[in-house]
Amino acid sequence: MKNITLLGATGSIGIQTLDVIRQHKDLFNLYALSFGRNVDKAVPIINEFNPKKIVVQDQETKKKLELYVRNQDILVGSEGMIEISIDTYTDVLVNAVMGSVGLQATLQAIQNKKQIAIANKETLVTAGHLVMEAARIHNVTLLPVDSEHSAIFQCLNGENQKEVNKIIITASGGSFRDKSREELQDVTVEDALNHPNWSMGSKITIDSATMMNKGLEVIEAHWLFDVPYDQIDVVLHKESVIHSMVEFNDNSVIAQLGTPDMRVPIQYALTYPARLPLSNSKKLDLVEIGKLHFSQMDYVRFPCLKMAYDAGREGGTLPTVLNAANEVAVDLFLQGKMSFVSIEKLIGQALEQHVTIPNPDLETILGVDRQTRLEVESYFNKDLVNKI
Ligand code: NDP
Ligand code: MG
Numbered sequence: 001m002k003n004i005t006l007l008g009a010t011g012s013i014g015i016q017t018l019d020v021i022r023q024h025k026d027l028f029n030l031y032a033l034s035f036g037r038n039v040d041k042a043v044p045i046i047n048e049f050n051p052k053k054i055v056v057q058d059q060e061t062k063k064k065l066e067l068y069v070r071n072q073d074i075l076v077g078s079e080g081m082i083e084i085s086i087d088t089y090t091d092v093l094v095n096a097v098m099g100s101v102g103l104q105a106t107l108q109a110i111q112n113k114k115q116i117a118i119a120n121k122e123t124l125v126t127a128g129h130l131v132m133e134a135a136r137i138h139n140v141t142l143l144p145v146d147s148e149h150s151a152i153f154q155c156l157n158g159e160n161q162k163e164v165n166k167i168i169i170t171a172s173g174g175s176f177r178d179k180s181r182e183e184l185q186d187v188t189v190e191d192a193l194n195h196p197n198w199s200m201g202s203k204i205t206i207d208s209a210t211m212m213n214k215g216l217e218v219i220e221a222h223w224l225f226d227v228p229y230d231q232i233d234v235v236l237h238k239e240s241v242i243h244s245m246v247e248f249n250d251n252s253v254i255a256q257l258g259t260p261d262m263r264v265p266i267q268y269a270l271t272y273p274a275r276l277p278l279s280n281s282k283k284l285d286l287v288e289i290g291k292l293h294f295s296q297m298d299y300v301r302f303p304c305l306k307m308a309y310d311a312g313r314e315g316g317t318l319p320t321v322l323n324a325a326n327e328v329a330v331d332l333f334l335q336g337k338m339s340f341v342s343i344e345k346l347i348g349q350a351l352e353q354h355v356t357i358p359n360p361d362l363e364t365i366l367g368v369d370r371q372t373r374l375e376v377e378s379y380f381n382k383d384l385v386n387k388i
Contacts, residue, residue: 216326
């Protein structure tokens, strides 16, 4: 029986992780969980799973939750997330929080040799070198939850990285795949949240529409699999049936396929190297699908992907800026304060202004993350974008 600590329990990945735990009660126990402020969503989860410890984002949420919860410790903020992640009773940490706020808990869990299933890609984008260095030193394997990275992990199957020609990450194209750049000018938040293949949290759904999600995934793949950027390709594949592929040095290509269901990679990260049945998951019917389509990625149409490759290649603090600027810009768009195309403008501005600091330590990364958020807010306030 493994004790699971789940960061981001009320989110899209969090809820699907709970379903995996529910299906395998003989293997997993939810020991602790964290969420932000969504008490209404958290209370039924707490009642069902009865975790020993709970972490919320702020004191106000703690007060609200105390009206419903009697038997558990309620902790607060980043320190709380760290505390449950390194708790002696935590066997596995599932990091499904949204944003770089998950970084310190991940780092400390690695230092405490916890098994880690990581969905929280922003952590790897903002400080991949620190996370992977800690994983190497403490001999911890990060098991990917992101479907593309789970696919790559499965295709590699422990193969020697030297035999890899390239990693091919597939991209569905997001909500606006078939729109031209001109047509993007007046799309709404509602349009952007309408993803054709996957049902996900709002931030990642917007990231998919800007193609920043694929950019973050390229950086995530670079760190997880230690493959240079020149050997990571992205192809458009609108059906989302092939979750990603690896081409080897004999030109053999191995792909992983499945219906779009995040519970599959979540479960694999929890049960690896074993595979277990998963009830209510849909089988892939290739005859019914008939055709799969692939096309070349257009970096002019999707400038966020280009910005991510450039930031990843430059390294240092630039990916931290990319990530923090993106988090703020997406939030401004989701709040209905600015247009969709303003997202890429704010990120571009932040990257342009930044003087990269090579090989940053944790303190530098946290400082640049904070500073970037303030700067992007100030570009917004100075009317550098189309406000609504
Ligand atoms: P959601 O927005 O659905 O959920 C985010 C979770 O994090 C919620 O529990 C939320 O709490 C909590 N949270 C948000 N901000 C904070 C904060 N500042 N402090 C503490 N907790 C916070 O996100 P997703 O589940 O979609 O995504 C989570 C991560 O997984 C992201 O990194 C995403 O890129 C990655 N991922 C997601 C996929 C998906 O299918 N959804 C696929 C692949 C990767 P509350 O509900 O209270 O706000
Ligand atoms: Mg993905």
